[in-house]
Amino acid sequence: MSDHREEWAGVIETATDRACGTRFGDLPAEVVAMAKWCVLDTVGVAIVGSQEPVAQMVCEEFGGRDQGSTLIGRHDRSTQFGAAFSNATAAHALDFDDWAPVSGAHSSTSLVPAALAVAEEVGATGAQLIAAIVAGYEFQEVIGESVGPAHYARGFHPTGTVGVFAPALASAMLMGLDPDQTRTALRVAATQAAGLKSMFGSMGKPFHAGRASSTGVLSARLAARGFVAGTEGVSGPLGFVDALGEPEAVRHAEMAARQWQILDVKFKKHAACFGTYAVIEAMIALRAEGWMPEQVAAVELTVSPGVKGVCIFEDPMTETEAKFSPAVTGAIALAEGVVSLDTLATYETGPAHRLGRMATVRFDDAMTPLQANVRLTRHDGGQGEQTTDVSGRDWSSSPDELAEPLTSKFRSVSSRGSTRGSADEILHVVLGLEGLASVRTLTNLLGRDT
Numbered sequence: 077m078s079d080h081r082e083e084w085a086g087v088i089e090t091a092t093d094r095a096c097g098t099r100f101g102d103l104p105a106e107v108v109a110m111a112k113w114c115v116l117d118t119v120g121v122a123i124v125g126s127q128e129p130v131a132q133m134v135c136e137e138f139g140g141r142d143q144g145s146t147l148i149g150r151h152d153r154s155t156q157f158g159a160a161f162s163n164a165t166a167a168h169a170l171d172f173d174d175w176a177p178v179s180g181a182h183s184s185t186s187l188v189p190a191a192l193a194v195a196e197e198v199g200a201t202g203a204q205l206i207a208a209i210v211a212g213y214e215f216q217e218v219i220g221e222s223v224g225p226a227h228y229a230r231g232f233h234p235t236g237t238v239g240v241f242a243p244a245l246a247s248a249m250l251m252g253l254d255p256d257q258t259r260t261a262l263r264v265a266a267t268q269a270a271g272l273k274s275m276f277g278s279m280g281k282p283f284h285a286g287r288a289s290s291t292g293v294l295s296a297r298l299a300a301r302g303f304v305a306g307t308e309g310v311s312g313p314l315g316f317v318d319a320l321g322e323p324e325a326v327r328h329a330e331m332a333a334r335q336w337q338i339l340d341v342k343f344k345k346h347a348a349c350f351g352t353y354a355v356i357e358a359m360i361a362l363r364a365e366g367w368m369p370e371q372v373a374a375v376e377l378t379v380s381p382g383v384k385g386v387c388i389f390e391d392p393m394t395e396t397e398a399k400f401s402p403a404v405t406g407a408i409a410l411a412e413g414v415v416s417l418d419t420l421a422t423y424e425t426g427p428a429h430r431l432g433r434m435a436t437v438r439f440d441d442a443m444t445p446l447q448a449n450v451r452l453t454r455h456d457g458g459q460g461e462q463t464t465d466v467s468g469r470d471w472s473s474s475p476d477e478l479a480e481p482l483t484s485k486f487r488s489v490s491s492r493g494s495t496r497g498s499a500d501e502i503l504h505v506v507l508g509l510e511g512l513a514s515v516r517t518l519t520n521l522l523g524r525d526t
Contacts, residue, residue, distance in 0.1 A: 179220020236271015
């Protein structure tokens with residue numbers, strides 16, 4: 077291994093020890109609060125996502141087994157493996173779930189369903205669930221940093237690759253595995269990691285989340301049975317980091333000591349890929365200045381070349397593809413002020429359709445994927461321009477400030493599905509999660525009677 081890989085091996089070992097020792101009583105209040113927001117947001121998008129064809133296909137494959145784990149938004153139940161697969165696929169089906177800026181993975185969408193499935197079956201408390209979610213998130217971000225940006229640039233989708241580690245670690249904690257068994261679970265997860273960016277805009281992308289979540293559960297279950305896996309599977313020669321990454325000499329000591337990366341999680345306020353957000357926000361700013369679609373004769377978008385491999389559809393043919401088009405999502409933002417599930421669904425018949433098709437896109441090496449410049453030209457030749465950077469967290473800078481936007485989002489998305497519990501009941505239980513004697517109090521609300 078290179079020197080950088082050897083340095084990262086030490087960081088990962090430290091992170092593993094720390095994760096295995098995570099206890100609820102050691103968590104700061106703001107970390108507990110953020111974990112609960114991750115649960116709420118994931119559950120909400122899974123409820124609406126369970127109605128999507130990809131989620132229905134996966135649920136039909138794994139449901140109806142009369143086992144101990146709830147399928148969100150459905151009346152049947154499944155195994156831990158099947159529930160994790162089904163619920164994570166549903167949570168990512170609409171690309172409306174949160175995102176981790178270090179790993180680039182949609183962390184909660186694979187982590188929370190796995191943790192819920194295992195916690196429900198073993199009868200874990202809410203506090204145990206929170207501790208497992210935090211530990212999984214923290215460890216996963218170290219892995220994400222260790223593989224470096226080369227991992228994503230080569231075409232890997234971190235939600236499906238890096239995303240196997242958080243559910244494996246959380247599942248191991250909830251099953252009561254010892255540190256050696258937990259390390260085995262992580263190694264088993266490492267050899268199953270998979271996910272390609274070429275799937276973006278198709279059912280393959282939410283499938284990555286489902287597979288990662290179920291991989292974590294399976295890995296922990298096998299470790300509990302005494303499964304033997306190669307000891308170098310995560311950070312050793314030809315292990316996950318060595319084979320799939322290109323570690324850089326960055327902040328090893330800082331990364332080893334850093335805690336509570338869950339506080340940096342980014343929640344979505346637009347139902348689209350984060351790579352479109354800079355264009356969306358620029359268009360919203362122009363709308364606030366008085367610009368409307370019927371005034372516009374030309375649209376010029378300048379974005380990072382890094383967007384090419386992510387937001388790849390210039391002329392999308394489906395609603396799913398539209399989520400990965402800066403031109404289309406920007407047009408909807410100018411016309412409607414928000415890119416929501418409703419405004420995406422009516423795009424082809426709305427005022428944004430003409431605007432989205434006329435946009436020209438340029439690439440600027442100096443920009444990051446979370447930056448954009450938008451220039452609009454009126455029919456009379458007048459111009460408007462806006463440059464944006466959306467690298468900061470949407471909506472707020474603290475967990476307390478997330479209450480209004482995330483509860484509003486939850487009510488909106490959950491109303492589009494059907495569950496045994498009402499939105500108010502689910503909200504009340506999630507916000508008091510640390511006091512639950514059993515996670516089943518929550519999961520019982522998430523299924524459906526018929």
